[in-house]
Amino acid sequence: MTGLWGLWAAVAFWVVAWALNVRLANSAYRQARAVRIGVPVLFGVAILVLWEGIVTGFGVSPVILPAPSAIAAKFAASTETLWLDFSQTVLKGALSGFLIGAGAAFATALAVDRSPFLQRGLLPIGNFVAALPIVGIAPILVNWFGFDWQSKAAVVVAMVFFPILVNTVQGLKEAGRMQLDLMRTYAASYPQTLLKLRLPAAMPFIFNGLRVATTLALIGAIVAEYFGSPTRGMGFRISTEVGRLGLDMVWAEITVAALAGSVFYGLVAMLEKRVAFWHPSQRE
Amino acid sequence: MNILGQNAVIDAKNLCLTFQTADGPVHALKDVSLKIGKGEFVSFIGPSGCGKTTLLRAIAALEEPTGGSLTVNGMTPDEARRNRAYGYVFQAAGLYPWRTIAGNVKLPLEIMGFDRAEQERRVENVLELVELQGFGKKFPWQLSGGMQQRASIARALAFDADILLMDEPFGALDEIVRDHLNEQLLALWARTGKTIGFVTHSIPEAVYLSTRIVVMSPRPGRIADVIDSPLPAERPLGIRDTAEFIDIAHRVREGLRAGHGHEV
Amino acid sequence: MAMKSETGKTGRLYRLSVWSVRRMANALPVLAVLAAIVVLWYAGSVAMNAKWAYAQAERAGETLSLSQLIADTQSQNRPRLPPPHQVFAELWDSTVEKKITSKRSLVYHGWVTLSATFQGFALGVSVGILMAVGIVCSRTLEMSLMPWAIISQTVPVVAIAPMIIVLSNSLGIDGRATPKAIISAYLCFFPVLVGMTKGLRSPDRMQLDLLKTYGASGAATFRKLRLPGSVPYLFTSLKVGIAAALVGTVVGELPTGAIQGLGARILIGDQFGNPMQIWAALFAAAILAGGLVTLIGAIQTLVLRRMGMEQ
Structure with missing residues (x-):
């Protein structure tokens, strides 16, 4: 059950991150260096979180797809x-x-x-x-x-x-x-x-x-x-x-x-x- | 004509130049005879295909004549080139984008082996001559078109050759900038006493600048008329509204029209 | 009148001869370099196979004359570097002489590779175009996606290849074609993405402003201006993309224990110590690549001519 909560949290994080990116990309600061680097980084992190959420949420076997946390530990x-x-x-x-x-x-x-x-x-x-x-x-x-x-x-x-x-x-x-x-x-x-x-x-x-x-x-x-x-x-x-x-x-x-x-x-x-x-x- | 044959800086006799192309031979120059004396400002004017650029390039040994004779400073054009007898200014500034303005002006000096201190001195000098002092550290793309072209003139002046060959140097610039540069060029000519060959397709520009105007006509490229300018050495821009100026311009236009007559 | 047609004819003849001379002038250097490569190849094959020839002769207690040595290096069964004629004999043998249904026919293996290449190409081109459209339409997507698309190409695909096979196996996708196509698409989508983005952005301010004066909607601007404007760019990148897709397929066949396809022929040739088979497969892949790029080029000419955009 906790796994599914994790999945929902990951999806929520993804949505929030995307919304933030939309705001940033269309803001007046979009030419700023920090924004130009921050937006893709946030996008990447959101994908990792989603990946983690899916793997733990659906209980995907590590033999098929290990979670990012497991890869980091290894x-x-x-x-x-x-x-x-x-x-x-x-x-x-x-x-x-x-x-x-x-x-x-x-x-x-x-x-x-x-x-x-x-x-x-x-x-x-x-x-x-x-x-x-x-x-x-x-x-x-x-x-x-x-x-x-x-x-x-x-x-x-x-x-x-x-x-x-x-x-x-x-x-x-x-x-x-x-x-x-x-x-x-x-x-x-x-x-x-x-x-x-x-x-x-x-x-x-x-x-x-x-x-x-x-x-x-x-x-x-x-x-x-x-x-x-x-x-x-x-x-x-x-x-x-x-x-x-x-x-x-x-x-x-x-x-x-x-x-x-x-x-x-x-x-x-x-x-x-x-x-x-x-x-x-x-x-x- | 006040030029004696012996001390002509550029001397062409019955000069011919034929290009072989896929559509048959093209007579770019046919029987061109012309003497240019020291310190003269000679313009070459005519419609495209009249051979004015080809003539300038032949003087610079960038093209090989196929007939007649041509000497520069009493030598063959190629010897003159090896002796670095002239500075050449092209239609486009053609500055190297990877070099600063000063670096660009320095380029011919490096190639010709001037020592470092001399390079610096000359760069400073010629940049001042074209009113670009303080822009030496800029890159070409940071400058306007007119400034770039001035830098390219500075580059041609840097090694202080007696002859300056200019191939429509202001052709791509707008009229206001062009007027300004024409004025500057005359001042520069007065200060340095160089012999200048100047290709243009603008009648006012040719009349305003030159001591002599060579009118050329196409197919085959040849000289249709040579007009001596009676205008005084001191030429404010306002001179273009005088009756004298308009009269010469009229003669040039007549010469161009007569040249075209052959074609029809 | 007669005179005129006469000069017209000689003029055409003249142009024709100029044209053929120009063709010759283009072909000659290429042929010369090819000839040089063949000569170097033969020389190399003598040098590299000599050791084995000497070893054989020594075992038999003979000495080799130069001509015997050369003859031997050109006809070994397992040469280190097979000379061109041996490779082409193998190529001939495994294409023309074999039935195309035979497991030893390069036509058969070429077809396996080709079909996977087409699948990967189709997938890669679709992904590339969709991403390009997304990027041109959404600034957020551009800022988020573009850096990752670039990074994706710096990641060596081969590292991922075994993963993709494991993944698709455990997801219940059968057969080797799908993972190969994915790897092939991975290499192929990027040039399409870059070219298509550039193409969709190719209309200039003035052309866009013109449509604005018509009050055209975003969709109409896209359909009437951006899309047709992108076609030449798209084709240029398709030519790169199809070659990349083929590379991807062969790479996908190499490390994965495939048994069908040109990459698999290379693998099996290596395992059974049959260099001729490796070289023949390499040449088959080269011919395939040349054919595919030519095909796309021909379609490009055709389409651009129909659209009145030929250069």
């Missing part, structure tokens, strides 16, 4: 394991692969920069490959590079390479006719034009690629672990805990993945704000 109890998995998957696999892949893509874009012929060949192919399910290559790379993080990094490299390459090549073409003519009237050299005009102009595009790549990097690192890994890592943990019906642990890992993904994305977005501050999409 999270707190297993920080050590979670950190171990996080460093294996995110720090070793995703991050190193991301850096290598971005570096390689950037270097390739610069290498073909002086050949419009190669660019015209590379762009459509790169665009096509970037849209393919490259994750599928994971078992092959695990086979080639072994079970540890190196194979995960290799999968990540394969996944992030093309989006970053295509965006960088596209970005390096962004400098306008007139801007290039201006550099010509200064008798600027190729490296000068590249450094002072074309690279800065390409930055919004490059960051576009980098932002897409952050998500891909985590997907790649986790999927690769399903095909073999040492006895740690987020993908490993998720697949074994699903098998043991330890769903609270799975959700705890998902929370880590969500946090890691958001922080990673946020960092790249922050860097973009500093580097490409001048682009209309960054100005308000």
Whole structure:
């Protein structure tokens, strides 16, 4: 019976939170930073409360859907394991692969920069490959590079390479006719034009690629672990805990993945704000 | 004409320039001969397709002539470009949004390898010249269109080339701003004594600014008439209401009309 | 008169030849890069399969000449990197040579993946469009939902994939298609949401003011202006969305022990140590992706032409 009361309380909380959000979003303060952050946070909290209410209210088995409180408890109890998995998957696999892949893509874009012929060949192919399910290559790379993080990094490299390459090549073409003519009237050299005009102009595009790549990097690192890994890592943990019906642990890992993904994305977005501050999409 | 052939800053003889396009060849310039002396302010006026911009770009070595000869400061245009003989102002300000106004003006100085102190000094100088002192730390998008165009002129002046080539620099601005900038440009020309080539499609602007007006006509692009302006060096905006001014404007208009006659 | 038609004809011929030259000029670099990839691939296959060839030869007490080595690397049964012709032989064998009802036919598995992709696409597009409409109509919804929609895309789907399967199983949903479609929709809804929102907001002040002068209702403005204005944006994001939906389906098939679909072929190829099968499935997925994007592109051209909005 108490469970049902909890459910009603959760629904009531949801209604109140939504009403508050409606008031806030249509108030004079809607442009304020606190409101712009507060409204989605309140929305998120309301969903969690509703989730908690439904699970306890209907007595949903934790084997199907654990309550947020149970997930939080599990999270707190297993920080050590979670950190171990996080460093294996995110720090070793995703991050190193991301850096290598971005570096390689950037270097390739610069290498073909002086050949419009190669660019015209590379762009459509790169665009096509970037849209393919490259994750599928994971078992092959695990086979080639072994079970540890190196194979995960290799999968990540394969996944992030093309989006970053295509965006960088596209970005390096962004400098306008007139801007290039201006550099010509200064008798600027190729490296000068590249450094002072074309690279800065390409930055919004490059960051576009980098932002897409952050998500891909985590997907790649986790999927690769399903095909073999040492006895740690987020993908490993998720697949074994699903098998043991330890769903609270799975959700705890998902929370880590969500946090890691958001922080990673946020960092790249922050860097973009500093580097490409001048682009209309960054100005308000 | 008071210009001697020997000390012409820009000298074009029978200049031809043909573009190859999908619809066949386009004669952008045909048999253009013109001498511009030091310190002159020469306007190029004509309907679109008359080759006025192409001529300016050929002088700047941004286009390759297909016939005739063209020298700038006694050199080929490309040599002149490598010697940084001219500053070029485009139709749009084209400032780099990631650089401040001062940073934009500094751009050519960085490329040409001026030392840091000299860069600072010159930036301050030219910003004052175009009345933008105090705006150096602003970003281009924080300035009005007229101010942006002034900054782009400052950028062209920064490395102190003797020649200033301007391709419809005020074409996108409203008339009030344009009048003001025309006045400023004349003052600047008087102070610096630069040789200026100025492309425009506004008759009053051409007459108000120039010592000489080159009227061009299209298909093929060629010079239809060259009009010397008898207007005094000192030109307040009110000069545009004088009979003399109106008379020159009338001659320019006649020249443009005659040029069009070939087409029909 | 005759003269005129003559010049018209040569003019057309001229334009035609310019057009075909331009086509050639576009295709040539692509073909060159493709050729380079194939060459690199062959070189790679020799390098990567050499170790096994040497090991085999040593066991048999033979030494290999270069030509023998190369011949061997190109025809191994379980190469580390199969050369292109082996992959295409496998692709040919598993599509044309097999009956499409066969469990070994890639056409069959491709169909399984394709149908799940379509389901996920339909679901994702519906959710994306509905959310976009909600966001454009309600400021509260925009402020509450949009940040979470962005965050949802930073969460690696694969982490959730096993969860969705467990959930849908315990909710009594049978079969593997539904969880796959959900994962696929998860990846696909976001580009649609972003594109559709942008499209619905694309009419400018002046166009909106015009309808205001007519005294048009909100619903009428939506139907007459915002909705048609959003179509080009929608199609652009549909092309991204269908590719994302396919990626989602394959991802959904990979870690979940599926036995049908291209992802499952990759999984089974891995378990049975059959790299050719993995590569063939990868290429089938690539062909599928290319076909789907082309299909959406064709529909886009058709619809925009009917609406008089072609670029």
